[in-house]
Amino acid sequence: MGVAAHLSDRFATHDSQGLTHFNTLVLWKAFEPLREMAEATNPAATSFPTPTISLPLGLDVLRTYSGALICLEIVFGGLVWILVASSNVPVPLLQGWVMFVSVTMFVCSSVYLALFLLGFADKINADWNFMDLVYHFIALLFYFAAFVLEAATTSAYPGHLNSTCIQIPSRKIIAFLDFQQYSINVVATIFAFIVTVCYACSMFMGFRRWRK
Numbered sequence: 001m002g003v004a005a006h007l008s009d010r011f012a013t014h015d016s017q018g019l020t021h022f023n024t025l026v027l028w029k030a031f032e033p034l035r036e037m038a039e040a041t042n043p044a045a046t047s048f049p050t051p052t053i054s055l056p057l058g059l060d061v062l063r064t065y066s067g068a069l070i071c072l073e074i075v076f077g078g079l080v081w082i083l084v085a086s087s088n089v090p091v092p093l094l095q096g097w098v099m100f101v102s103v104t105m106f107v108c109s110s111v112y113l114a115l116f117l118l119g120f121a122d123k124i125n126a127d128w129n130f131m132d133l134v135y136h137f138i139a140l141l142f143y144f145a146a147f148v149l150e151a152a153t154t155s156a157y158p159g160h161l162n163s164t165c166i167q168i169p170s171r172k173i174i175a176f177l178d179f180q181q182y183s184i185n186v187v188a189t190i191f192a193f194i195v196t197v198c199y200a201c202s203m204f205m206g207f208r209r210w211r212k
Contacts, residue, residue, distance in 0.1 A: 055128070055209075061116040066132075069202045070113045073139075076191045076198070077106045083188040084150070087181040094149045098192070101146040105139050105195075129210040136203035143199055147192040153177075154185045 061067040081102035089095045112135065115121045121128055154177075177185070 055116060055121075055132075057116055057119045057122055059117065061113075066202060066205050067113070067116070069198050069205070070109055073109045073195055073198045073202070074106060074113065076195045077102055077109065077143075080146075080150075080188050080191045080195060081106065083184050083191070087177075087184040087188075090177050090181050090185075091153045094153050098146045098150045098188075101142045102192070102195075105143060108135070108139070129206065133203065133206040133210045136199050136206050140196065140199040140203050143192065143196045147189065147196045150185065150189045150192050154182060154189055 055061050055064060055066055062071065081099055084095055084098055084102070089099065115124075
């Protein structure tokens, strides 16, 4: 009689533990969707991909070819719009685009270089290799057009006269350049060509980094 009671108590305890384990498992399964939702909305549990950067940050970027090219783009690009502005923009129909491109690219390249110098590029989740390629491709197209227009402004200068007359028959626009304005715009054309070449080299190097 005592053995039967002891076995009965053991079976009852085992059944109670099994029922408790079953209830715990049911509750775990029931609250699993809520737990997944909490983890999904928890910023600490969310993982972001690291930015893709091949160029170094800080002053080390200036020791690379790409960093040196960006510095040249800023310096010579600034000289382009300074020279064109100092000549009083004698042909605004053509040189308006030159001024727009040179000033815009000067600001954009300065900001772009500052992101690497100050280390902000590492805090922005982006594929910087692809952005570098796209930026320099657009800048190359814009600056090539600016170089062509600036060259067209200075190409009509007759050497035996004291001024340049550029006439566009379809618009009936006539613009005169004196020798000083012509000389300034020649230098601006040379600098615009240098900047165009720099952007082309930067785009090529950005393309190589993006492909890797």
